Amino acid sequence: EAGVTQFPSHSVIEKGQTVTLRCDPISGHDNLYWYRRVMGKEIKFLLHFVKESKQDESGMPNNRFLAERTGGTYSTLKVQPAELEDSGVYFCASSHSNVGQGAIRNEQFFGPGTRLTVL
Amino acid sequence: EDKVVQSPLSLVVHEGDTVTLNCSYEVTNFRSLLWYKQEKKAPTFLFMLTSSGIEKKSGRLSSILDKKELFSILNITATQTGDSAVYLCAALYSGSYQLTFGKGTKLSVIP
Numbered sequence: 001e002a003g004v005t006q007f008p009s010h011s012v013i014e015k016g017q018t019v020t021l022r023c024d025p026i027s028g029h030d031n032l033y034w035y036r037r038v039m040g041k042e043i044k045f046l047l048h049f050v051k052e053s054k055q056d057e058s059g060m061p062n063n064r065f066l067a068e069r070t071g072g073t074y075s076t077l078k079v080q081p082a083e084l085e086d087s088g089v090y091f092c093a094s095s096h097s098n099v100g101q102g103a104i105r106n107e108q109f110f111g112p113g114t115r116l117t118v119l
Numbered sequence: 120e121d122k123v124v125q126s127p128l129s130l131v132v133h134e135g136d137t138v139t140l141n142c143s144y145e146v147t148n149f150r151s152l153l154w155y156k157q158e159k160k161a162p163t164f165l166f167m168l169t170s171s172g173i174e175k176k177s178g179r180l181s182s183i184l185d186k187k188e189l190f191s192i193l194n195i196t197a198t199q200t201g202d203s204a205v206y207l208c209a210a211l212y213s214g215s216y217q218l219t220f221g222k223g224t225k226l227s228v229i230p
Binding site: 003004031033035041042043044045048055056058059091095107108109110111112113 | 123153155159160161162163164167207209215216217218219220221222223
């Protein structure tokens with residue numbers, strides 16, 4: 001079974017530019033998550049999709065970040081315009097549907113991350 | 120703000136040693152605690168702990184949760200160089216699917 005994949009592995013852009021990150025979850029996983037790790041800090045939650053719907057976007061830092069998951073398969077995370085403090089590693093994760101089970105069995109499987117460097 | 124604290128931040132041991140990694144959490148409406156191993160890229164899932172006092176084992180790795188004292192430990196026996204990684208602890212709480220991570224423990228196993 002293929003794992004979670006992310007593209008690109010690394011992106012270097014200038015402040016003010018736009019970048020789009022892509023995540024392909026494990027096939028059949030309805031839940032998709034975005035997380036971010038800024039240097040020296042812990043991994044922080046950004047948002048959670050259930051199929052194509054945003055379930056929880058409480059971790060999104062501001063309106064320069066836009067996440068989409070049209071069709072409920074892959075997801076994109078766009079940063080526009082990028083700022084220096086957006087640099088970090090962006091992780092995507094996915095998990096099975098937990099209908100009737102709650103969050104208690106939510107084992108999230110992570111992708112390799114996209115390292116974003118904003119100069 | 121909910122907080123997950125891991126200790127130590129970094130650890131260097133020799134092959135064959137046994138190590139214990141610690142994770143404490145201050146999470147309202149706590150549900151589960153997860154351990155991940157991150158070598159180069161993707162954090163890989165190790166354990167999910169929901170019940171107190173029940174040890175989970177996978178080879179040389181084991182973990183247990185104490186919900187009264189709000190901590191978990193990850194034990195690795197007879198360490199090997201391949202165990203070198205950052206070990207991440209994350210808490211999951213009721214009403215949400217978001218994981219709250221600690222900063223991780225960097226384990227280095229030297230021959």
